[in-house]
Ligand SMILES: Nc1ncnc2c1ncn2[C@@H]1O[C@H](COP(=O)(O)OP(=O)(O)O)[C@@H](O)[C@H]1O
């Protein structure tokens with residue numbers, strides 16, 4: 821098993837939260853591609869979307885993934901749309917063990933509905949948007965995933981325990 825764990829999944833799947841906990845538990849360094857983009861630009865994600873559009877954000881995301889995928893011994897929480905770009909998908913598949921955190925659109929909605937920091941969900945019908953994104957992206961997450969974990973009915977901690985057990989079983 822490679823020395824990196826990469827987390828993929830839709831907005832609200834827990835990539836950032838579970839990724840940070842997994843890094844602590846496995847003594848790896850945690851990176852989050854969105855946080856990295858924010859640090860490099862000095863701007864928050866909604867501001868980048870506002871100024872450069874989704875296309876501009878995707879270019880920055882691809883540059884960041886290319887660089888972060890050169891690192892060893894890390895846990896990487898990706899942004900939910902990272903798998904849209906085939907070059908990103910290659911980087912992830914080649915350089916790490918990819919974990920797809922999945923949950924129903926309803927569950928994702930309940931986890932993200934009070935947060936204004938996800939520009940794609942600032943619409944009149946965020947639940948409908950999550951359903952649409954689920955249909956479009958689920959096959960792409962599965963394409964890159966070494967492991968698919970259902971996060972429904974799991975706390976962050978129970979999920980971490982489940983993940984550690986599964987990773988140990990596969991090691
Ligand atoms: N398994 C879970 N059960 C309940 N809440 C969760 C779970 N995983 C994450 N959360 C919560 O959902 C919100 C979104 O999590 P986050 O880690 O930012 O997701 P992502 O990075 O995948 O968009 C946070 O408030 C987090 O605490």
Ligand SMILES: O=C(O)C1=C[C@@H](OP(=O)(O)O)[C@@H](O)[C@H](O)C1
Nearest residue numbers: 830831832854899900901938939
């Ligand atoms: O699904 C997406 O396209 C996005 C997900 C976000 O990250 P999280 O999945 O961590 O919320 C962030 O990268 C941006 O708002 C776009």
Ligand SMILES: [Mg+2]
Nearest residue numbers: 835836897898
């Ligand atoms: Mg995140």
